[in-house]
Amino acid sequence: MRLHKQFLRLHERYGAEGETQVTLAEVADTLDCTHRSALTVIGKMAEAEWIRWDSRRGRGKRSGLSFRVTPEEIAAESVADAIGRGDIRGIAGELEGGAPPPEMRERLRESLRAYFGHHSETSTGRQIDTLRLPIRQQLHSLDPLRTNLLAESFVxxxxxxxxxxxxxxxxxxxxxxxxxxxxxxxxxxxxxxxxxxxxxxxxxxxxxxxxxxxxxxxxxxxxxxxxxxxxxxxxxxxxxxxxxxxxxxxxxxxxxxxxxxxxxxxxxxxxxxxxxxxxxxxxPVGTGPFRVAEFGRDLCVLEAFSPYYLGRAHMDRVEIVNIPWRMQGGEWSGGDSDSPFHVWPGGGPDRRAADDGSGDSPPGSAEPLAGESGGRLLNGALAEVEAEAPTEGDRREAEALSGGAGLAAGVPTEDAGRSAETRAEGAKPKGEARTGSAGRSAEARTEGAGLAGEAGGEIWSRAHAEVFSRKFVTCNTKSGPMRDPALRAAVMAALAGRSAAGGEAEMPPLSLLTIPQYRKDAALIKERLERRGYSCRVRIVTVGDFKGRTRLANDLMLFSLIRDRDEQLRLFDLYLTMSEHSDSKTRLFVRRALRRAADEETPRGRARELDGLEARLIAEHQLHVLYETPLQTTYLPRVRGLRFGAQGWIDLRTVWFPPDEDRPPKTE
Known part of the structure; x- marks a missing residue:
């Protein structure tokens, strides 16, 4: 890797000049080494056909230097070497947290595909199975009470x-x-x-x-x-x-x-x-099926805990690697995201194959290495994706910004992206939805799903985990301009891309509060409001600050809700939080509705109360659903032992892989 860095340093100094004339002393000064070392480095680069070096002997004589490969190719090779050595920290370090340049993406993609996923080796007659997962979210704490990210909760x-x-x-x-x-x-x-x-x-x-x-x-x-x-x-x-x-x-x-x-x-x-x-x-020290063997900024290693009371995990080792950039829909990007796991382009399950059997890949189709909400994973074996919300006519308003999912392995449902008002027409109560197919096995849930495409000659199966991701905006009606019902109606109409009935209300400046993971959604909201004449300032704060009283100093709050098996618990938490920045009348209504729901013994009874509460808040323009997208799981038939957890995550304890005839276990 050192030689790669020396090439990049040399190219930075002389690469823009085509063929240039330099002295060995100048090369040594650029590389910060002795003349003897500089000559050795130049020789190695020339032998690798990275450069052309026309040597001219003698003190002060200038030699010809030209470059035969691009710095992007060398950077990609450096990262590939780090992957091959298992140097996890070198992978992200070579890119310094940024998105890779276009010239190195294909090679890097191939290297990462080879590195991540399931790997098996035999040592002293014992088979060792390792699963490697790439995540975008950096893990900060594995204390169960202090996790704030989906990736942390998954671990x-x-x-x-x-x-x-x-x-x-x-x-x-x-x-x-x-x-x-x-x-x-x-x-x-x-x-x-x-x-x-x-x-x-x-x-x-x-x-x-x-x-x-x-x-x-x-x-x-x-x-x-x-x-x-x-x-x-x-x-x-x-x-x-x-x-x-x-x-x-x-x-x-x-x-x-x-x-x-x-x-x-x-x-x-x-x-x-x-x-x-x-x-x-x-x-951390727990009683779970995996123990934490290593935990750092770039790498979390889990090892199977043999004495586990419900039975030992099939995987011996799980390596969770933080790679902060991602590629979505053909675009590589870095920065914050609410999507913890990577989705990787190229050659994955085909959304259109499920619709018309054509087998043609749609534009921007992708093969996920791992899914949107944690644990939906495994390169070439198992993946989880989130279907895109339907688009509107305006490109800028079309972006649902679902945080890295919405790609080919998922098949969008008709509910995706519809407003809460539209979904309510003829919809089953939430409690009934949670008890429909949720209790069936993964194999049973795939019946009738159709083909999700092919990868490596194998047909993908698709399981519906009955999990949805919802983004919405709430108002501060305890203080500030949003106490005015007419203004609330106008602002919520603007968010929906329409004008309020009865003309526009007064347009005071507004402030929108959210967390870094929802930065892009906040930009979309700001743009929509400003196109309707409102001035909007976006405030990005930490998760800890967002949970505090900061909300009372802002007019709008951008939230997210995972609709999973714990949905009713999440709704209780959400509405209690909302009541803290609501007017006294709304706060009393919310508390009473939640008390009635807490006394209901059945999921259907609780859903009835919670649905009524949501309808009331929407009708009074205190809640606006931006979009909702379904999360689905796709996997190849060779993956065995699939079971899903609360958020539709794969249970790593039960997953196993039969021997791959095309790739026998590596022997030490």
Whole structure:
């Protein structure tokens, strides 16, 4: 790699001059080395046919220097060499976090395809299976209470366990760390009975004290966290012997058990956390199927935890690599994104093949290495994508900006991009939608899906994970100009690309608040408002600041909601957050509607209350849905053991790969 860097330095100094005359002393000065070393470097470059060097001997004599390859080709070769050596940090380091230049993309793409995905080797008679996944989002913490990114949540879900769990989108609550549970007092007092001899990754055995500590920590956490309303509803947690825990709620809540299935309710070891919570986020210890072997800025390595109580994972090792740039629809870009996993162009499943059987690739078709919302993955084997929202006539208004998905492996549904008002006509209640095909196996869900295309001669199958991504805008009606109903109606109409009924309202300057991942959506909103005559200032803040009182100093807020198995929990959290920047009348209505929903025992009953709340907020122009896009999974038939988690993520514990006859395991 050093020779590559020396070439780039030399080209930067002399590359623009065609053939140039230089002395060996000048070359040595450029490369910051001795004359002897400079001569050695020049010889190696000439032998590799990177340069032409016409040597002229003698002190002060000038030799001819010309370049036979481009710096982009050398940079691509340098990155490919880093990939071949397994130098993860060298991959991103060579590009310094930026998008690669056009000349090096094809070679880099080929190198990355070869590096990522499933790899198998045999060592001392034992088969070692490794899965390598590229992500765009940098992992900051693996503390279950402090994860803010989808990629972090994906990892946490494989490192930790909760008391109970759910599988394959089913509403059934299954045993996890607790093998049995019961409640009395109309659902306010719960007792959980723990499995015996469950080990943490550091060898300690799980006891009731760890569970009590985890819930007390959750309950007393000072900052706002996702589903914090459920943690604050816990009055106390106490141990009832070494293998039983009692949890008393302030008020019975129908979503308490589903909350315990989320990663936020993961059980953490009491003793380990006493060493310091920031340290725990970097060196987490859980009871999950994988333990964290390495965690850094560019690389997270998971290794199978053999004593796992539900059975050892088939994958021995999972390497999650941070590569901050992406390529979407043929365009490479860097910067912030709400899409954690990479989607890679070229040769993937074909969207049109599912529609008309033509097999022709649509423009900008793509083969995902990994999907939009975490864990939907595996180069040449398994992928997850998000379908594009339908376009409008204006190109600028057409961009739904779905964060890197919307590519060929996904087949857009008719609901994609429709407004909430349109979707409501004839739609099933959300609760019913979650219980339709969500409980079926991956194999059953693919029936009738048709072909998703071919890759390497294999036909892709498609499974619907029943997961959607929704972007929307809410208003601050507690203070500021958006308290005026007429102005709200006009602004929401402008966001929808139409004029408000009854003429335009007064147009005061507006401020829009969001987080870095939604920067492009914010730019789209700003442009739409300004074309309708409004002045709009966009404020980008951290996730932590966005959760605080900063919202009260702005007029509009841009949110995102993943509609998955935890959708009702997410909606409770969302509407409680919205009520904090709502007028007193709206706040009272929201709190009462959520209280009624919390008392409903069935998903359908809760959906009815939540749908009514959404309809009211839309009618009063306090909520505007920008677009909604479905997330789908495509995979090759050779991938086995597919199971989906809460957000439609693939469960890495159960995934396995039969031997590839065309690529036998590497032997050491």
């Amino acid at each position: 946490v879900g494989h490192v930790f366990d909760g008391l109970v769990r759910q599988e394959d989108g089913s509403d059934d609550i299954l045993p996890a760390l607790a093998h049995h549970w019961e409640s009395v007092g109309e659902g306010r007092l719960w007792t959980f009975y723990l499995r015996k001899d469950v080990s943490f990754h550091d060898g300690r055995v799980l006891t009731s004290e760890d569970v009590v500590y985890a819930f007390e920590r959750m309950r007393k956490l000072p900052e706002r966290v996702l589903y914090g309303f459920m943690a604050r509803n816990i009055e106390e947690a106490t141990a009832d012997g070494p293998l039983a825990v009692k949890i008393r709620l302030r008020r019975a809540h129908a979503l308490f058990l589903p909350f315990l299935c989320t990663s936020r309710a993961s059980i953490v070891p009491k003793e380990t956390l006493r060493r310091g919570e920031p340290e725990f986020g970097l060196h």
